[in-house]
């Protein structure tokens with residue numbers, strides 16, 4: 102029995118994790134003893150094998166931060182893995198005969214200190230996955246790339262997922278790595294897991310009943326997946342079919358979707374637009390996120406899977422399709438060339454809509470074609486990508502390595518330590534000197550690649566220097582994002598129509614407001630970012646009472662004041678907000694909206710850093726002479742289909758797109774603009790259980806008057822991208838103010854906020870000790886590396 106140590110950075114539920122789990126299970130099936138070390142493992146978000154005791158999971162070094170203020174994920178992942186390998190080699194009581202790691206090669210030299218063979222699984226050369234725009238970033242990547250090539254070359258054997266990746270590997274690393282040490286281990290379909298799954302057709306009910314030929318695309322909503330090819334091919338297919346055939350043909354685009362990821366949101370909207378432009382609404386359906394069980398139903402109902410990505414390194418979807426006895430049409434590039442047998446288990450063609458449509462037509466005209474190709478597909482998958490084959494190959498590699506143990510020289514390790522030391526210092530300088538925004542990260546701002554010089558710290562103590570720099574960095578980036586993208590704000594109470602004050606969101610934007618309006622620099626400004634973990638659940642908070650909100654007979658004037666659209670009730674209307682510790686009954690004076698340039702910005706308040714595309718402010722006040730304000734804020738969130746409740750209102754908005762436009766005396770049922778609890782709103786007034794956050798803030802437009810009681814509903818209302826377009830046709834392109842510092846204010850809620858994914862993003866500038874902790878961590882790391890270097 103061989104004792105094996107496997108290392109993997111973050112044991113989540115991605116493709117790389119699936120593979121590493123398969124590797125572990127495969128080796129165990131060959132009776133090897135195995136420990137799986139990782140930096141991170143969450144019982145709620147992992148593969149079954151890692152939580153049901155089948156594998157021995159050891160989590161270490163999770164204390165090191167995963168990112169620094171939302172950045173440097175890669176650098177932190179490197180450091181975490183290096184620390185993990187240091188732990189295994191120097192501090193763990195177990196000894197191993199062989200080490201297996203993947204993704205991050207930087208730990209290989211440390212593992213080699215143990216004089217045991219190291220097997221590295223390279224999913225794809227890391228250096229091909231990153232962009233490098235600035236000189237500093239290029240330099241930084243030069244060091245990292247050198248490190249990657251050098252450390253990878255120390256592995257006794259490297260495995261890649263396809264011949265295609267092996268070729269790329271050779272081109273990338275050239276002579277620096279002996280290509281004879283690189284072998285192919287195809288990922289496995291792991292049919293053992295799939296065998297017992299039961300297909301429950303009742304899980305899926307959105308397939309139109311008349312559909313005879315269903316095409317399926319399974320891919321995340323990412324541009325590199327080329328999903329538009331499937332949609333364009335569908336449009337072309339229409340020209341090849343009779344009307345009757347066309348009506349019975351449908352494409353389902355199902356794919357992983359995370360609304361916190363900008364690319365997912367943007368790309369989905371683009372595809373949705375494409376479907377409308379091509380008039381394919383009745384023949385194309387999008388599904389955003391789905392369970393494995395639902396995927397099986399879609400696979401079972403389809404006649405063919407369209408696999409559109411080009412130059413995919415491997416691609417597991419064609420294997421899943423073939424295992425489900427469904428043929429696959431894929432591009433004749435990358436991994437599919439090695440997995441699909443053209444004409445036998447599917448079709449390989451050029452990435453053009455014409456070629457895809459030609460092959461799709463075959464499945465419409467020959468209703469039983471899929472059965473024949475499907476059967477061959479399944480045999481092909483089990484015979485070549487089955488779990489037995491996979492495990493046996495892996496076992497052979499392990500045996501081979503044990504037989505020819507390669508000696509590691511200390512010289513190599515020392516060289517590595519020097520390089521590593523240099524890289525960490527370099528990374529440290531990089532961290533405080535340059536900002537680079539990654540579009541795909543949740544909570545990221547809209548500025549790419551903006552270099553900020555921070556070499557002149559002003560007043561700061563030694564210990565807090567990193568905090569200071571990082572906060573400045575973030576602040577400057579944020580300010581930049583305001584100037585470049587135009588972030589926005591409120592507008593209304595002060596500026597009446599025709600009286601546009603000397604402020605706006607562009608040239609005289611939020612950062613200049615304090616020049617003329619001192620209060621805008623106050624300590625209780627709005628909007629704010631609401632961090633759920635800082636919210637206190639106020640158990641004594643009573644219900645919010647909205648009176649007259651559901652009264653369709655009230656008439657309204659709609660005007661544009663140069664900053665926003667303002668909707669004012671007729672003077673006789675009696676609409677009030679009270680309860681919820683408001684101390685008074687406040688009358689609705691008007692409501693207005695805040696929107697953005699695109700569908701992933703627009704709201705003024707953010708929740709755990711997340712922006713929403715639209716926010717409506719219902720401004721209430723008490724009667725003179727002692728006028729006080731209470732604002733009710735409602736957030737809107739993107740959904741695929743129109744919210745029919747909003748249609749009437751939006752068509753009125755559409756008539757007031759600039760200051761010359763104005764409509765009077767319209768009936769609007771404003772309860773439709775609130776979250777779905779209309780039935781709880783009575784014209785006579787009634788208490789109900791709307792969930793909300795409460796804090797003291799200000800108007801979000803000049804003069805930024807403070808002392809405003811804010812009530813922000815925590816449940817967003819749905820709106821579609823098409824409906825949002827109304828606001829974007831506006832003469833004011835965007836109008837939201839960026840979030841302001843909290844300055845120790847309390848935020849309460851009448852409920853216990855639910856924590857979802859992504860709640861770990863927060864504003865580092867508000868929490869000083871985080872930065873200090875980071876600083877200490879870096880110092881610790883530098884010192885420990887120095888000691889290590891010294892000892893060699």
Ligand SMILES: [Zn+2]
Pocket residue numbers: 590591592593693694695718801
């Ligand atoms: Zn407002």
